[in-house]
Amino acid sequence: MTGLTVIALAVIGFFAFQASAAQDRAEKHTPSAPESSPSSKDSSSGKAEDSKALPADSGRGTRVVYALGRERVWLVGKGNKVQRTYRVVPSTVSPSPGTYKVTSRSSQITGSDGVPIENVVRFADVDGVTIGFSAAVDGSMPNQDPGRKTGGIREKRADGEAMWVFATIGRPVVVVR
CATH class of the missing domain: 1.20.5 (Single alpha-helices involved in coiled-coils or other helix-helix interfaces)
Structure with missing residues (x-):
């Protein structure tokens, strides 16, 4: 050959x-059931809001929703039904609000912070920094250095597994404030 x-x-x-x-x-x-929904104060509007409720401005259809200010993700299936919601640790570089699509995935790589990560789901590029969801293989969460440009939105391992199964290539990712 x-x-x-x-x-x-x-x-x-x-x-x-x-x-x-x-x-x-x-x-x-x-898929696990959505987390319970205790009320919390929404700092941007000053009114009480369910912190785990799907944002009203997050589109329709099967999609991933990422709320920057709430540092939360929703996996939304048919009928606008939330299949799972969870908190994330944001990257130091964030995408602008808008609709993106999953462009690539990697089962295991080393993150830009040097940590082995798994279930990497990429959906945006901002100023040369690739943005995506991932989970550290050792389960750790990053201590972000604001002086360092990273695009990894870190999830717990179980959440990363759910994202991996849900967010296939081409799946919409809606980013809201």
Whole structure:
């Protein structure tokens, strides 16, 4: 075989492995119920608001919703039904509010902060910084250095697993304030 053929077969094998692993995880995954919803004070409007309620301005259809100010994600399925919601640790670089799509995914890599991460779901690029959701393999959450540009929105491992199963390539990601 030529060198290019060997490389092509290796790449195909790698993608087949990733697809197989994602399918195995999808078959084993049962979405957990949305978190309970105690009320809290919304600092931007000064009125009481359910901090876990899906933002009104977050679109329609099956999508991921990321609220910058609330540091929260919603996985929204058919019928505008929230399948899961959870808190995240934001990156130091944030996307502008708007609608994006999942552009790429990686099952395991090393994050820009040097920490091994898994279930990476990328959806935006801001000033050369790639923005996406991920979970640290060791379960740690970052202590953000505001002087360092990072795009990883960190999740707990179980939340990262749910995101991985839900947010396939092309899935809309709606970012709201």
